[in-house]
Structures are given as structure tokens and as C-alpha cells.
Amino acid sequence: MNGGRLPTAEFEVEEVERAARTAELGQDRQAEPDMLRILDPEGRLADGMTAGIAGELVDFAPYLSTSDAPHLLSLYRDMYLVRRFDQESTALQRQGQLALWVPLTGQEAAQIGSGRAMEAQDYAFPTYREHGVALTRGVELSEILRLFRGVTNGGWDPRERNFHLYTLVLAAQSLHAVGYAMGIQRDQLADPSLPQAASVAYFGDGASSEGDIHESMVFAASFDAPVVFFCQNNQWAISVPSTVQTRVPLAKRAEGYGFPGVRVDGNDVLAVEAVTRWALEHARTGRGPVLIEAYTYRMSAHTTADDPTKYRLSGDEQEWRTRDPLARLETYLRSAGLADDAFFEGLADEARVMASDLRAAVLSMTAPDLESRFAAVYAEPHPLVQEELRFFQQYESGFADEGKHA
Amino acid sequence: MATMTIARAINEGLRASLANDPKTLLMGEDIGELGGVYRVTDGLKKDFGAMRVVDSPLAESGIIGTAIGLALRGYRPICEIQFDGFVFPGFNQITTQLAKLRTRSDGMLSAPVVIRIPYGGGIGSVEHHSESPEALFAHTAGLRIITPSNPQDAYWMIQQAVSCEDPVIVFEPKRRYWLKGEVDTGAPVGDPFTAHVLRRGTDATVVAYGPLVPVALAAAAAAEEDGRSVEVIDLRSISPIDFDTVTESVTRTGRLIVAHEAPTFGGIGGEIAARISERAFLSLEAPVIRVGGFHMPYPVARVEEQYLPDIDRILEALDRAFAY
Numbered sequence: 001m002n003g004g005r006l007p008t009a010e011f012e013v014e015e016v017e018r019a020a021r022t023a024e025l026g027q028d029r030q031a032e033p034d035m036l037r038i039l040d041p042e043g044r045l046a047d048g049m050t051a052g053i054a055g056e057l058v059d060f061a062p063y064l065s066t067s068d069a070p071h072l073l074s075l076y077r078d079m080y081l082v083r084r085f086d087q088e089s090t091a092l093q094r095q096g097q098l099a100l101w102v103p104l105t106g107q108e109a110a111q112i113g114s115g116r117a118m119e120a121q122d123y124a125f126p127t128y129r130e131h132g133v134a135l136t137r138g139v140e141l142s143e144i145l146r147l148f149r150g151v152t153n154g155g156w157d158p159r160e161r162n163f164h165l166y167t168l169v170l171a172a173q174s175l176h177a178v179g180y181a182m183g184i185q186r187d188q189l190a191d192p193s194l195p196q197a198a199s200v201a202y203f204g205d206g207a208s209s210e211g212d213i214h215e216s217m218v219f220a221a222s223f224d225a226p227v228v229f230f231c232q233n234n235q236w237a238i239s240v241p242s243t244v245q246t247r248v249p250l251a252k253r254a255e256g257y258g259f260p261g262v263r264v265d266g267n268d269v270l271a272v273e274a275v276t277r278w279a280l281e282h283a284r285t286g287r288g289p290v291l292i293e294a295y296t297y298r299m300s301a302h303t304t305a306d307d308p309t310k311y312r313l314s315g316d317e318q319e320w321r322t323r324d325p326l327a328r329l330e331t332y333l334r335s336a337g338l339a340d341d342a343f344f345e346g347l348a349d350e351a352r353v354m355a356s357d358l359r360a361a362v363l364s365m366t367a368p369d370l371e372s373r374f375a376a377v378y379a380e381p382h383p384l385v386q387e388e389l390r391f392f393q394q395y396e397s398g399f400a401d402e403g404k405h406a
Numbered sequence: 407m408a409t410m411t412i413a414r415a416i417n418e419g420l421r422a423s424l425a426n427d428p429k430t431l432l433m434g435e436d437i438g439e440l441g442g443v444y445r446v447t448d449g450l451k452k453d454f455g456a457m458r459v460v461d462s463p464l465a466e467s468g469i470i471g472t473a474i475g476l477a478l479r480g481y482r483p484i485c486e487i488q489f490d491g492f493v494f495p496g497f498n499q500i501t502t503q504l505a506k507l508r509t510r511s512d513g514m515l516s517a518p519v520v521i522r523i524p525y526g527g528g529i530g531s532v533e534h535h536s537e538s539p540e541a542l543f544a545h546t547a548g549l550r551i552i553t554p555s556n557p558q559d560a561y562w563m564i565q566q567a568v569s570c571e572d573p574v575i576v577f578e579p580k581r582r583y584w585l586k587g588e589v590d591t592g593a594p595v596g597d598p599f600t601a602h603v604l605r606r607g608t609d610a611t612v613v614a615y616g617p618l619v620p621v622a623l624a625a626a627a628a629a630e631e632d633g634r635s636v637e638v639i640d641l642r643s644i645s646p647i648d649f650d651t652v653t654e655s656v657t658r659t660g661r662l663i664v665a666h667e668a669p670t671f672g673g674i675g676g677e678i679a680a681r682i683s684e685r686a687f688l689s690l691e692a693p694v695i696r697v698g699g700f701h702m703p704y705p706v707a708r709v710e711e712q713y714l715p716d717i718d719r720i721l722e723a724l725d726r727a728f729a730y
Contacts, residue, residue, distance in 0.1 A: 125475075153510040164478070165510055169502045175468060176503070179475020179483075186457055186481070190428070199475075211495075215468035222463055376513040377547050379571035383599075384646045385547075 037265035043331025063274035079108035084351035106299030109325030113272025125177040137163035142361035171210035177201035181225035198226040198283035206237025226283040234298035239311040251293035266296030267325040413583040415557035419564035434486030466496035490525040491534025505548030524580035538668035555619035557587040579617035601648035607637035610661035615641035625720035660691035670698035692730035
């Protein structure tokens with residue numbers, strides 16, 4: 001399979017001696033709730049998708065794109081390109097061109113599905129792993145690498161893409177998403193002709209333990225803010241399994257806040273897209289927030305500084321590899337006669353060009369002058385910053401004869 | 407001109423901000439129906455509605471974090487933290503998010519969020535209700551910090567904070583909330599990030615801010631009876647600090663005392679002492695002396711009068727400066 005030809009985990013996994021302990025930690029204390037799915041790991045498409053949510057039977061038929069062949073191909077394309085982007089970025093980090101890389105392999109369906117569900121007027125607040133969502137929002141992938149190259153802490157203008165900057169302090173962005181949604185509410189009160197919109201707060205199973213997640217859900221519920229909480233439960237917060245973060249399925253937490261929670265197969269791009277479309281509509285139309293738990297797996301390391309062989313079993317990784325989000329869609333596309341070898345080969349060619357362009361873009365990124373950083377601290381003139389800038393310029397000019405001071 | 411308390415002046419200033427800009431809104435605990443535990447926002451919810459005067463859930467990180475999101479959507483949120491010692495659940499949002507948003511976005515985004523914090527002691531209260539944590543925020547680049555000491559400044563500085571494109575923390579001297587003074591609603595006080603010389607003198611300078619400004623003025627009056635002419639500067643802005651005004655004063659007087667309620671160690675007084683020693687070393691007749699809190703958690707109410715800098719503590723510092 002084409003998706004399978006791409007290595008999914010960078011590390012060759014070995015059995016570790018602490019297998020017994022890991023198995024104990026990893027034993028699923030989370031009672032399996034209904035997990036929404038339309039495309040199973042074998043690539044078989046179900047007839048439909050319905051669920052009882054908050055006491056209501058929801059039929060996801062209006063939100064499913066299963067009969068839109070060009071759309072299905074474009075979903076696969078996005079997932080394929082972002083996995084290739086991930087691999088190229090990992091390679092760039094290994095070659096010393098990036099300070100760090102945060103892989104997303106395994107989470108393509110959760111990210112592309114949710115990202116493609118958004119409308120232009122919606123606004124996403126990512127963590128630092130949402131490269132797939134970035135792609136769907138039209139962010140240039142090379143712009144993401146500026147952060148990891150160390151030339152900026154941002155990388156793009158969030159207002160142009162309705163995609164906020166990566167936030168590295170866990171869960172902080174969740175409150176920003178709720179506040180932004182509260183702003184949308186007020187804008188629509190002032191001007192009902194504005195297109196209905198919602199914000200999306202991305203976070204993970206690890207961040208779900210942070211207090212800011214709790215506070216953001218309390219605020220969102222209290223004010224019926226048009227926000228969708230999108231949790232990618234990738235099973236691991238670096239080395240700690242999700243069972244340490246929660247004793248109940250994360251989606252069930254929504255009930256305690258008084259809004260709907262849904263667990264969806266995070267490796268089923270069609271189900272994720274449909275559920276997110278439904279949740280966004282729910283939020284946009286004044287019915288309040290929704291929590292989506294996309295149940296997925298981080299097939300690679302937490303970051304390029306991580307070593308998953310120290311804390312998890314290769315057996316688990318192998319098991320999840322059979323649920324690869326790209327492989328199952330490829331199987332379906334082939335079996336339904338929607339895509340042939342030519343399609344996948346063409347995509348591989350496109351990805352090769354993208355990777356090559358990406359590499360060139362990274363190598364051409366230049367460091368900003370420290371001098372320029374003085375101007376970005378405050379919006380209005382600040383005497384201390386001005387004084388220190390003058391000192392810095394004077395100090396640097398002392399090295400003028402020797403060329404640039406290192 | 408009208409006579410009003412500092413609390414009333416802030417209320418009127420907030421009212422003016424809400425009236426002038428539909429994008430402003432207030433958020434905080436108990437600020438709506440109750441009008442705030444100090445009644446600073448009294449009547450504003452009734453006049454501007456629940457969408458603009460928001461009784462928030464009891465969660466400080468939530469207040470600051472959602473304010474950042476509102477600012478990203480074009481709003482100008484004015485947050486109230488109920489007491490100084492309760493700001494810390496919001497410290498993460500203030501220091502890692504609010505302060506850094508502009509730098510993180512390479513100057514593309516602004517975060518015009520105002521955070522009002524009643525601060526300082528002298529009210530006989532319980533733990534966490536009497537603290538002066540301003541230095542913890544002053545150390546964080548990206549924030550501005552101001553503190554009015556009189557109704558005229560209070561009325562104008564809160565409005566200037568709201569119109570500033572940068573995040574501004576307004577430390578309000580809670581034990582002076584009922585201090586009365588004249589407010590000229592037609593005459594803005596000028597740049598809020600500058601110090602004001604409140605009393606001219608020739609022999610020594612006392613710099614104070616917020617709740618200690620009346621104490622410094624009283625100490626200067628007492629010193630005059632001993633034949634010492636003491637200049638008093640109300641710092642008004644803690645970040646940035648108007649070092650020009652302080653330096654100019656010290657080059658004339660040769661002696662500098664800095665007084666604040668916060669502990670002296672690692673405090674604003676130390677920063678001023680260091681800067682003045684760099685800028686006016688040869689003008690100094692004596693080391694810069696700090697008058698402030700001791701290196702202990704704020705003490706219990708029954709002994710706070712001994713802890714808080716008072717007129718005598720400033721006079722004692724002046725004695726040392728003159729004896730040097």
C-alpha cells in the first residue's frame with residue numbers, strides 16, 4: 001500500500017524489559033464507549049453513522065462526504081502530503097537543520113478531517129503538533145518550520161488563515177479559543193448579518209489534565225460559547241499513557257460540564273470530518289460547545305528528542321499500525337475504483353517536489369537580527385527597550401571593523 | 407472639577423471607557439450584580455449590560471485566558487482580579503501568553519488587555535489579601551504596570567490603560583480607595599508611564615508609588631520641621647520606570663530613598679537604586695536606601711502596622727542618608 005510504504009515510526013522498536021509494568025499501566029481502565037466510525041481499519045465503508053448524543057439521536061448523513069469522490073481523493077492527498085512533510089521535517093532535524101521536530105504521523109486523519117470540516121470564518125487554536133490542520137487552513141508548510149528552525153516563535157499571520165500561532169504551554173490556547181468564541185458571540189449580536197462562526201480548541205490527552213482545560217470548559221458552558229474542543233487522544237503524553245490522565249474516556253468529561261461529548265475513531269478521516277462538521281454547526285447555531293475526542297495513536301516519537309522504545313511496547317505500535325489512517329482510505333479508494341496506481345504515483349511525485357521545495361526553503365531561512373527583536377516587545381514606544389537598543393547598537397558598532405560580532 | 411474617592415474615580419473612568427468604545431468590556435468575579443467586592447464597578451452592569459460587564463466563573467486563569475482570546479477578536483477586555491494574592495492562578499496566562507503574544511507574532515498581534523488588581527496591605531485582612539506582587543510582573547517583558555495614587559490619576563490612568571495597545575496591569579492601592587481628591591474630567595494627566603514630582607525639595611528625594619505616596623508626602627512634611635527639604639516623586643509607572651525624572655531629581659538633591667510596601671529584596675527599589683547608581687553616581691552623597699517590606703510572607707493583620715513602611719521608617723532612612 002502506498003501509505004504503508006512510508007515508514008510510520010522513526011524508531012526501530014525493541015521489546016523492553018519493563019514490559020510487565022507498561023502492560024499494567026496501559027491496561028485499559030477506560031470503559032470502551034461507543035466510538036463513531038464509518039471507515040474501518042480494513043477499509044470497509046459502513047452504510048451510515050448515527051449516535052445517541054446527549055439524549056438525542058444524531059444521524060451524521062448530512063455531514064458525511066462519502067459519496068463525493070473528488071473530496072475523498074483530496075482528503076487522502078492532504079493526509080499523504082502532511083505525512084511526507086512530517087518525514088522531511090524529521091530528516092531535516094536529524095541533519096541539524098531544525099532544532100526540534102514534533103512528528104504527527106498517525107494523527108493525519110484526526111487533523112485533516114477536523115481541519116477540512118472548518119469554514120473560512122471559523123478560527124482554530126492549535127497546540128504545536130497541528131501541522132495537518134495548518135495545511136487545511138492554507139498555512140505554507142515551510143512557515144511552520146520557521147519556528148523549529150529558530151528564526152521566529154510564530155511563523156505566519158494568524159489573521160490571514162484564521163489559524164492561531166502554535167502554543168507550547170499546554171492548554172493555554174484552549175482559553176484563547178473560548179475567549180475568541182465569546183468575541184464571535186458579541187460580534188453576531190452587534191451584526192446578525194455576519195456569517196455564523198465558531199472556534200476550535202485543539203489539545204491532547206496529556207493537556208486534558210491541565211487546569212486551563214477545565215476552566216475553558218467551564219467558561220464555554222457558562223456562556224454557551226461557540227467553540228469545539230477537539231482532543232486528539234494519541235494515547236501518550238511523552239512517556240505517560242492516557243490512563244494516567246483520566247479514569248474515564250475523555251469524551252465523557254463533557255457530560256460533567258453540561259455539553260455533548262463524542263468519541264470518534266481518530267484514524268477515520270471521514271468520521272472525524274463528519275463529527276466535526278456536526279459539532280461546528282452545533283456551536284455556530286447557538287447551541288453551545290462540543291467536546292470531540294479523536295481516539296488515535298502517536299505512531300512516532302513525542303518529539304525528535306524522545307525515545308518511545310523506553311516506555312512502550314513494539315507490539316502496541318504494530319497493533320496500531322494496522323489501523324493506519326492513510327492505509328484504510330487507500331484500501332477503500334482502490335476497492336471502490338476511485339483511485340488507481342496512477343493517482344498514488346502522481347501523488348508521490350507531488351510529495352517529492354514538495355519535500356524538495358521544503359528543504360530548499362528551510363536552508364534559505366535566515367536568522368533575524370537581534371536588533372529587530374527589540375521592536376516586537378511592545379506596540380507603543382518603551383523607554384527601557386529604546387535605551388537598551390541604543391546600547392546594543394553602540395556595542396555592536398564597536399565590532400564594525402571586525403565584521404559582524406558573533 | 408468634582409471631588410471623589412479613588413474607587414469612584416476608577417468607576418467613572420471605566421464608565422467613560424465603556425461609553426467611548428463598544429469593543430471594551432469588563433470581566434471579573436462579582437463585578438456585575440455586586441459591583442465588585444470594593445464596589446469599584448458599581449452600577450456598570452446595570453448601565454452597560456451583561457455582555458459588557460461579565461460576572462465570570464471563579465477562575466483567574468480563565469479570566470485572563472479568555473480576555474486574550476477576546477483581544478484576538480478585536481475586543482479590549484478589562485479584567486478585575488479580586489485581590490493581589492489571587493492573581494497567581496492567572497500568572498501563567500499573564501506571563502507566558504499575554505506578555506509574549508506580540509513578540510511571538512513578530513509584532514503582528516497586539517494584546518490590549520487591562521488587568522486591574524487591588525493591592526497592598528493596611529486593611530486588617532486575612533492571608534493573600536494584602537500583598538504587593540508588582541515586581542513579579544515588572545520582571546516580565548511585554549507588560550506595562552501602572553499604579554495611581556490619587557483620584558485624578560486614577561480617573562485618567564485607567565482610561566489610558568484601556569486605550570494602550572500593550573497589556574497593562576493597573577495596581578490599585580486598595581487602602582486608598584476611599585481617599586478623596588479633585589478630579590478634572592476635562593484635563594487628561596498626560597503620559598501615564600511617567601513619574602510626577604509632587605513636592606519640590608533640595609536635600610533628598612523620596613520615590614514612592616501607590617499606597618505609600620501619602621506616607622512619603624507626610625514624611626517630607628515632617629522632615630521639613632527638621633530643616634530638611636525633601637522632594638517627593640510619585641513613580642506612577644512601575645514598568646516602564648521613568649528614570650529620567652528620578653535621575654534629574656537626584657542630581658539636584660544628592661540623596662535618594664525608595665519606598666514601597668513590597669519586600670525590598672528583588673524589588674522595584676533595588677532596580678531604581680541600581681539604575682541611579684549607574685546614571686548619577688557622582689551626584690550621590692549617600693547610597694540609595696530602600697524602605698520596604700521584610701523578606702517574609704505578608705504578616706498577620708495584628709502586626710501589619712509594624713511591617714508596613716510608615717512615616718518614621720522613611721524618616722529613619724533619611725537620617726541614615728544624611729548621616730552618611
